[in-house]
Each structure stands twice: as structure tokens, then as C-alpha cells.
Amino acid sequence: MTPLFALLFDQLDDRLRLRRPGRAVANKVFPHHWSFLLGEVALFSLIVLVATGIFLTLFYRPSTEPVIYTGSNPLYVGTSMPAAFESILRMSEDVPGALLIRRIHRGASHLFLAATVLHMLRILLTGAFRKPRELNYHLGIVLLTLAIAEGFLGYSLPYDSLAGTGIRIAYSEVLSFPFVGDRLAFWIFGGEFPTGDVIPRFFAFHVLVVPGIIIGTVSLHLLLLVRQKHTQFPRTGIDGHRMIVGKPLWPAQFAESATLMLWTAGLLTLAAVFIPWSDVALLGPYVPAEVGNNAQPDWFMFWLEGVLRMIPALEWDLPGLTISGPFIAGVVLPGLVFGALIAYPFIERRVYHLSGEWHVLQNPLDIPLRAAYAIGTFSFVLIASAAATNDQLSRLTGIPIETATWGFRIASMFVPPVLAFLLYRYSKGRLRRRGLAVASSEQEADSRFHEPASEQQPVT
Amino acid sequence: MSSPTRPARPEPEPATTPAEELLVLSERTPPPSQANDALVAGTAIASAVFAVVFAVALLLEAPLPVYGIALALAMLLLAVAVRRYFTDRFPDVEAAEPRLHLDEGDDAPIADVEPVGRRPFLTRILIGAGAVLGLSFAAPVSSLGPSPGNALRTTAWQRGLRVVDGDGEPLRPDDIPVGGVATAWPNGAVGDEPSSLVVLRLSGQPQPPTDLDWVVDGSVVAYSKVCTHAGCPVALYRERDSALFCPCHQSTFDANRGAVPTFGPAARALPQLPLGVDADGYLVALGDFESQVGPAFG
Ligand code: HEM
Ligand code: FES
Secondary structure, eight states, X not given: OOHHHHHHHHHHHHHXXXXXXXXXXXXXXXXXXXXXXXXXXXXXXXXXXXXXXXXXXXXXXXXXXXXXXXXXXXXTTTOEEXXXXXXXXXXXXXXXXXXXXXXXXXXXXXXXXXXXXXXXXXXXXXXXXXXXXXXXXHHHHHHHHHHHHHHHHHHHTTOBHHHHHHHHHHHHHHHTSTTTHHHHHHHHHSSSSSOTTHHHHHHHIIIIIHHHHHHHHHHHHHXXXXXXXXXXXXXXXXXXXXXXXXXXXXXXXXXXXXXXXXXXXXXXXXXXXHOOTTOOTTTOBOOTTOOOSSOOOOGGGHXXXXXXXXXXXXXEEETTEXXXXXXXXXXXXXXXXXXXXXXXXXXXXXXXXXXXXXXXXXXXXXXXXXXXXXXXHHHHHHHHHHHTTHHHHHHHHOOOHHHHHHHHHHHHHHHHHHHHHHHHHHHHHHHHHTTOOOOOSHHHHHHHHHSOGGGSOOOO | OOOOOOOOOSOSSOOOOTTTSOXXXXXXXXXXXXXXXXXXXXXXXXXXXXXXXXXXXHHTTOOHHHHHHHHHHHHHHHHHHHHHHHHHHSOEEEEEEEOOOGGGOOOOOOOOOOOOSOOHHHHHHHHHHHHXXXXXXXXXXXXXXXXXXXXXXXXXXOTTOBEEOTTSOBOOGGGSOTTOEEEEEETTOTTOGGGOEEEEEOSSOOOTTSOGGGOBTTTEEEEEOBOTTTOXXXXXXXXXXXXXXXXXXXXXXXXXXXXXXXXXXXXXXXXXXXXXXXXXXXXXXXXXXSXXXXXXXX
């Protein structure tokens, strides 16, 4: 430590007694595996998002009042447009650095969501969600939901033509709730679409409410992680159930994280130079009753958009309520996907009569149900996401849009269950060939790891 | 497993407890000959130079790629410097920590202040009152929007209102050529999305369920432009098969047959506007839509 730091530390230590707790923190052990960095990438993109977002807040005007554009984009000089779109256009064209920061902000939003989804996949596939980490897993699902909501809110703020269309569809989704839909929609959107309240409200949620909850939840997520310690991959000669092995926070993990933070921010900046994401000038402001082709949300909403496109025409008028396609597609189905995600840890524990605590990660093929569930869910989400491109696909390939849509309908119904079934059979067979069943305690799983199956007595 | 190797620093502190002590499993010290000080110094200094380039270029309002690339390089070079700095200066340590096992918690008694065993129902009343107070905080939610009432069942259309284009100019039947389509609004409510209209002159013969009384000139009809699926504007018209097409989720409606849905997720026809012509020859509404406009609700 340089003398200045040492002096500062001594002064603080004099008052706070930091030496012992400080050493405990510095000696916290982090298992080493690349997949453990996905959560960190999500965290670092969140930091980039907050930093760039603060700058954007200083220029953005949350209003849809019409104003006359006087900035330097020749396409729009002298035309009337919503103040929100005008402020975005003006900062992008006339505030030095703001376009770069806008692009970094958008790029970071994509990375945040992508890293969160991949992080969740690692948790799900390797079994890091098992007892005692169920609560942290559920906090993670809350974070994923908030991240999607935050992404959608941000996408809406420029009030360009895509944003307006997205808000219109979100409004229709809220309307579709049986009994309370119209009431709920009028509360959230301030009246019948389009109202002047939408953008100010979305702004408050995007910059204050949702980020506040995300930061609070992430803090809790990390607190739980420190309290419960990481899981780890199995290693020969190490009882992972009792011991956690890895590199200490100081210096190895600190070096790794600091480097990763710099890589994340640096690559996002580089990407922002070359990829013009978030350049809304060519999209134009939202004008009611106008929409172009290729009206699409951000990629993380594709699966919802795809289901909206695939679902056949249906609308049931029951006494006192209506159940409509958008309700099934936009509320019931995502509800089922998230419900399954929430319930999965409990289902797995019950189905296989698992007992005790689990700290050592597994190959998902060792648990047939998990392998089947993961491939079923994610193949469905991927097919539904692909279905959100049916119009572009049809234009590119010349396949009629009706045929393309039917293709996606059939694929989304049959491919996920078939894949799930095949993978279930395969993993079960794989276990049976080695004369094994799913291990029901960590000690059992560990003993298999430490003495290879070939040396074990087959269970008959 | 080797024992702790860190010698305690010469401090007047008691020996550290195992919880804070690093249990080192293996330690590899990099030989000084492998240290690359030039790399660390070079990348760190280059990083600082690029940081200055970034700041100056931004102040001078240079083009985005100049300061953008400078900023990116400053961060990436610093990442390289930090990585190498730590690799060269610190031993590569692998350590272990015992896990906390919840089923092996210590059962040391905790000194609590115990209440005198009396009237437990008072506790419940207090908690209940707190909960009621909390729930009452939800009341201001109802100020967030007007009551829907009939708003979603009606639009701005009324008997006698002229049909105008986006600039507010009234439309005559002749303004719509065969196979042509126009976006139209009620006079005085241009831009009122729920009232938006597509007016088209069909090239074929309109058939039921089109209401033929509302067809002007035998071929001009007006439908709500709000898709009955999720409310996007039904923006495209294909004359070949008189198909109105919604670009959002590809619902297709047959304009010749009362705009009934023929493909896609929309389940209801686009409502037809009772359309007529006034004494001056302009298109007018004969009343509001007779069925609900836009997507289904509750
Ligand atoms: C906003 C998004 C999120 C952030 C910033 C975040 C951050 C982190 C970080 C930094 C770690 C430690 C490093 C690692 O294991 O990768 C972690 C661990 C963990 N996360 Fe997340 N996370 C997020 C979302 C999620 C989601 C969606 C889930 C699952 C549904 C989840 C479940 C977990 C669990 C169970 C652990 C403990 C893993 C272990 O001990 O191996 N997190 N999270
Ligand atoms: S809004 Fe028209 S098809 Fe969905």
C-alpha cells in the first residue's frame, strides 16, 4: 500500500476497526469458471447503464406535446413533433458526445439482458438453484422480469414510430385482462390511448422506480451470494460439499473483475462507434394510425411478439367477460413460462426426492427432468422468437406469409415436446447404462464423481 | 491440504481466527524474469494518452468515431495493464474456505426480552391495524386515470360529421380512385386514434356481410383503421384480393366482405362506418360505428 492509502486506512481503522472484517472480505474465495462471469457481466452492464442514463436524463424531455424542431437535421427542420422525440433528435445531432452515450446506453441494455438470460441458463442447467439457493434464484427471476420491463420502458421513451406502436400493443395487452382490463389500462395509461400521461409516467418508471428496485434487488442478490457462498464445479480430491475452493477476492478476483468491467465498458464503447443502434432519426416520430412494415420490438420481446403473431384468431365472449387472443398470447402464456421457472426448483426436489443441501454443480444430463425442461422451454422461446420475423422471412424467401406462420405454429407446438421427450429418454438411458438413478443427495452424487461408474456395482 | 502459510503481520492484534485466515491449497509465484514491466507501463501510459485524446476531441467537437475509438482504446488498454500488473506482482493462489452448513448451526441461547404473557390478541389487532393502514395507501391509485365508462365503446364519429383527410380537408367520393385507399378522420378530430378510418374504393362488388346501405357510389366503403387484434393501424391494402393487412401481426381482412378476418390473430371484423354523402357531395358519417372498435377488452 502506498503511504497515502496506508495513512487513510489507519485513520479509518482507528475509528471503525476494519482490519479483521477487511481481511475476511479480502480472503473470500471465488470459484474459477468462465460461466461464473456471466452474472458479473450483467452487473457491469448495469453500472454502464446507470452512468450513461444519468447523462441522458439531463437532456431528455418526457412529454408528447408537439413542438417545432429547430435543430440541425435537415430532414425535420421546421416540422412539428412530440417533445420527447425532438429532445432525442436534438441531443443526438447537436449535443457533443450525446449520440455516443445514447448508443452505449442502448448497447448496454442489450448486453444486460443477454448476460442475464445466459446467467440464468447457467444457474438452471448446472443446478445452482437447488437448496439452499432457491431464494436467490427467485430474486434472480424478479431481476429478469424487471430487466425486461426496464428495456421495454426505455425502448418507448424516444416516442419514435416503433416506440408508439409498442406502447399501443402494450395498452391493448392490459385491456385484454378479463373484468379489470379497461379499468387497469386507464389507470396505467391515464385514459384512452394515446394520452399525454404515458411518456411522463414511463419516464418516471424508467429512470427512478424500476432502476431503484433493480439496484436494491441486485444488492440483496449479492448479499445472499456472499452469505451462502458460491456453488462450484466438482473437482477430484475436493469435498465440494464442505469446502469451497477458488481464488481469493484480493488480489485474483479483484483483478479479474476490474479487467472485466473495463472490457465490458470498452467493448460497449467500441460497438457504439460502429453500430448505429438507437438512431431513431430515420424512424420518425410516432404518428397515430401510421405504422411501417417491420414493426418489431427489441429482441428480448421477440418471443412474446412471436406468440402474438402465431396465435390463431380467438375471442370468447363469456357472460360478463371476454377472453381474447392477446390475453392468451401476452399474459397467460408468458405467465405459464415464468410460473414454470418459479416452480421448477420445488418440482425437481419433489420428483427425485432430493434431500439436504447442494453446493456442487452437475451436468444437466444427470437429471433427465431438468434436461427435458430446459430444452423444451428454450426451444419454445427460440421458435416463438423466430416467428416474430415471419414477415421479413416471407419477403426474403418468397414463402407466403400464411405458410410461414403455419410453419411456426406447427413447429412451436411439436418441436419443444418432441425435443424434451427425446432428451429425457436419452439422459435416462445414459444413467441406466451406467446402472444409476438420479442421485438424491450430494454425498451420493459426490461418491459417483470420485469413483467412476465403471468401478461401481451396477444396481440391478 | 497445506496449512495456512501467511505469517501474521507484526501487529499487536490477537492471532486471526480461522474464518478470516486464507487456507492456501497451492501457490505459484511468478518468476521475476517473466514480469513484463514494459508492457504494463506501455499500456497504462497509452491508455492515459487515449483518455486525453478522448477528452480533447470531445471538447473540440471532433467527429464521433475519433473520440469514441479513443475512449474505447483507453479502457481496453487499461484492462490489459491491470491484468498484467496483477499477474506479475502477485502469486497465483488457490485457497479453500469451509462452507456454512445450515443444518449445523450453533444453538447458543440468545438473550431476548420476553414479553409478559398477556393478551396475545392485542398484538393481532395492532398488526391488523397496520395492515389496514398499508392497504389504504392504495386509494390514490384511482386518481391515476378516468373511469372508462363508455369511452371504449364510442368514438368521435357522429351523424353528419364530415370525413376529412390528415390535413383536415373534407373528402369527396371522387377523391378515392378505384383500388385507392385513404386514411381519414372525423372533422375536428384529426389524429384521434380510435376514430381513424380507412376509406377505400373497391374494385370488386361489395358483398355481405358488408352493409350495402353504407356503401357510397356502389364501391366506396369506410372501415375502422384500428386492428381488432391489438390495435395497430391496419395500414396496407392489396387490391388483387381486396385484402386489408395489419403490419403488426399480419391479420388480414377482406374489404369486399365487411372486412371479416381471413388470416392471422384478429378474430373480429373491422367495424364499418355508416357512410353517406351530404348535400354538398362530401362524405359524411351517418352515425358512430355500431360495433366496438379496436381490440377486445375485459
Ligand atoms: C439483473 C440481473 C442479474 C444480475 C446483475 C445478477 C448478478 C449475479 C452475480 C454477480 C452473481 C455471482 C456470479 C455468478 O455466479 O454468476 C450471481 C449469482 C447468482 N444468481 Fe444472479 N444476477 C442476475 C439475475 C439472475 C437470474 C435471472 C437468476 C435465476 C433465475 C439468478 C440466480 C442466481 C443464483 C442462484 C446465483 C448463485 C450462483 C452460485 O452460487 O453459483 N440471477 N448473480
Ligand atoms: S394488431 Fe393487427 S394483427 Fe395484431
